[in-house]
Amino acid sequence: MEPVIFSPVGVVHSPHKELSGMPVQPPSAAGIIGEIEIFPEFSEGLKDIEGFSRLMIFYHLHKSAGPLLSATPFFDTVPHGVFASRIPRRPNPLGFSVVRLLSCDGTILKIADVDILDGTPVLDIKPYVPEFDAYPNESSGWFEGKLSGIETKRSDERFL
Amino acid sequence: MEPVIFSPVGVVHSPHKELSGMPVQPPSAAGIIGEIEIFPEFSEGLKDIEGFSRLMIFYHLHKSAGPLLSATPFFDTVPHGVFASRIPRRPNPLGFSVVRLLSCDGTILKIADVDILDGTPVLDIKPYVPEFDAYPNESSGWFEGKLSGIETKRSDERFL
Numbered sequence: 001m002e003p004v005i006f007s008p009v010g011v012v013h014s015p016h017k018e019l020s021g022m023p024v025q026p027p028s029a030a031g032i033i034g035e036i037e038i039f040p041e042f043s044e045g046l047k048d049i050e051g052f053s054r055l056m057i058f059y060h061l062h063k064s065a066g067p068l069l070s071a072t073p074f075f076d077t078v079p080h081g082v083f084a085s086r087i088p089r090r091p092n093p094l095g096f097s098v099v100r101l102l103s104c105d106g107t108i109l110k111i112a113d114v115d116i117l118d119g120t121p122v123l124d125i126k127p128y129v130p131e132f133d134a135y136p137n138e139s140s141g142w143f144e145g146k147l148s149g150i151e152t153k154r155s156d157e158r159f160l
Numbered sequence: 161m162e163p164v165i166f167s168p169v170g171v172v173h174s175p176h177k178e179l180s181g182m183p184v185q186p187p188s189a190a191g192i193i194g195e196i197e198i199f200p201e202f203s204e205g206l207k208d209i210e211g212f213s214r215l216m217i218f219y220h221l222h223k224s225a226g227p228l229l230s231a232t233p234f235f236d237t238v239p240h241g242v243f244a245s246r247i248p249r250r251p252n253p254l255g256f257s258v259v260r261l262l263s264c265d266g267t268i269l270k271i272a273d274v275d276i277l278d279g280t281p282v283l284d285i286k287p288y289v290p291e292f293d294a295y296p297n298e299s300s301g302w303f304e305g306k307l308s309g310i311e312t313k314r315s316d317e318r319f320l
Contacts, residue, residue, distance in 0.1 A: 001168040001281045004220045006252040008161040025292045038243070042251060044229035047241030051301030058218075058254055060164045069204040081207030083198070083285040086292070091202060092166040094218055094284045098293060121161045124254045125243040127300075131307050132185045132246070133258060134296040140289050141211030147291050 008121035009045075010038040010107075012059065014114045019063055020157050024074050025086070026097050026113040028153045034099075034114035036122055038107040050104045054128035055111070060121040061093035065159065074155060075146045084141060089159050095120070098128055168281035169205075170198040170267075172219065174274045179223055180317045184234045185246070186257050186273040188313045194259075194274035196282055198267040210264045214288035215271070220281040221253035225319065234315060235306045244301060249319050255280070258288055 014034035016022045023029035036057065038046060049055070068089040070079045082090055100112040109125075128134075140147075174194035176182045183189035196217065198206060209215070228249040230239045242250055260272040269285075288294075300307075 001171065004166045004168070004222075004281070004283065006164045006166065006254070008164070009251050011161065027291060042229065042243075045242040045244075045251070047230055047239075047244060048302055049241060049244040051299065052244065053299045054295055056256070058252075058256070062164075069202065070207055079207075081209060082205040083202075084205075084207060084209040084212065084287050086286055086289070090284060091169050091205070092218075092283045094166070096216070096218070096286060098295060121164070123164065123252045124250060126246055126256060127244050127303075128295060128298055129246070129300050129303050130296050130298050131187060131300065131303070131310065134294045134298075135214055135258060135288060136290050136294040136296050138288055138290050138294075139211065139213040140291065141287055142208050143287075143289050143291070150291065 006123050008123060009042045010036050010122040012036055012116045012120040012122060014116055014118045016117050019160055020155055022155045023115040024153050024155050026099055026115050027150050029113050029115040031112060032114045034111050036109040036111060040107060043107045046104055052101055052127040054098055055101050056126045056128050057097045057099055057122060058124040059095040059116060060123055061088050061095045062121055063117060064088045064093040067091045075143060080142055166283050168283060169202045170196050170282040172196055172276045172280040172282060174276055174278045176277050179320055180315055182315045183275040184313050184315050186259055186275050187310050189273050189275040191272060192274045194271050196269040196271060200267060203267045206264055212261055212287040214258055215261050216286045216288050217257045217259055217282060218284040219255040219276060220283060221248050221255045222281055223277060224248045224253040227251045235303060240302055
């Protein structure tokens with residue numbers, strides 16, 4: 001099948017300047033503020049976005065080292081397959097975070113719960129719609145029992 | 161910023177052969193069965209995936225016509241920005257569905273609630289982890305009050 005070529009539509013500004021020591025998921029980043037700057041040619045795409053309280057951000061893990069098919073994630077001590085984990089070294093380095101939307105001012109989205117590296121290229125934004133996206137009672141596989149302390153969980157150097 | 165090149169890691173097999181008349185979101189596709197065939201070179205990436213009851217599928221909307229910055233979505237009668245909607249004609253045609261995982265047999269994932277076109281290239285799979293991904297109480301913006309009848313909602317020809 002043919003490769004797919006995506007072009008960034010914006011960029012993330014965040015306090016996270018290094019891959020090590022970062023929050024590993026949005027619940028590890030509660031209250032951490034950042035911005036998404038949408039490039040001016042896409043500004044029309046933001047119409048009515050301020051009605052949503054959360055957004056799904058799809059981005060290029062642009063500092064990811066090459067792919068791994070399995071690895072030991074931050075939340076465990078044994079390896080799991082890349083498609084059964086959220087490790088950043090993926091066959092296609094596509095990042096995904098569900099963040100809070102605080103405001104939209106022109107082409108600047110102010111967001112919270114930001115676990116994304118500063119300078120990250122944004123590929124798409126979709127509004128979080130609980131009817132489509134929220135499934136609170138699903139099983140978390142190997143994550144079960146491993147998420148205590150998530151609020152302060154930080155990345156280490158294992159994927160650099 | 162530089163373009164990003166992604167290569168498919170698998171392909172979706174589903175009963176949906178045409179873009180028109182399809183379920184528009186997984187809740188419109190409850191019980192509809194399909195498969196994801198992961199290409200053999202990525203099989204190691206599936207290790208431990210069977211512990212999860214839902215997966216997030218990231219895919220190329222490979223039959224999408226060119227991008228629109230705003231359009232009238234299936235769920236409304238007035239236009240909204242592409243980043244405030246789930247319309248398929250996006251600046252980067254990246255699809256996202258949260259589906260049920262029924263089984264994993266070798267490189268074949270049997271899935272349910274499938275709203276994805278047959279033959280769709282899969283770019284990534286991540287396990288759905290409610291602690292990271294489920295926010296049932298968020299506001300749905302312009303979708304509020306527009307989702308009655310979602311169970312049987314089907315696409316029409318507006319985006320062809």
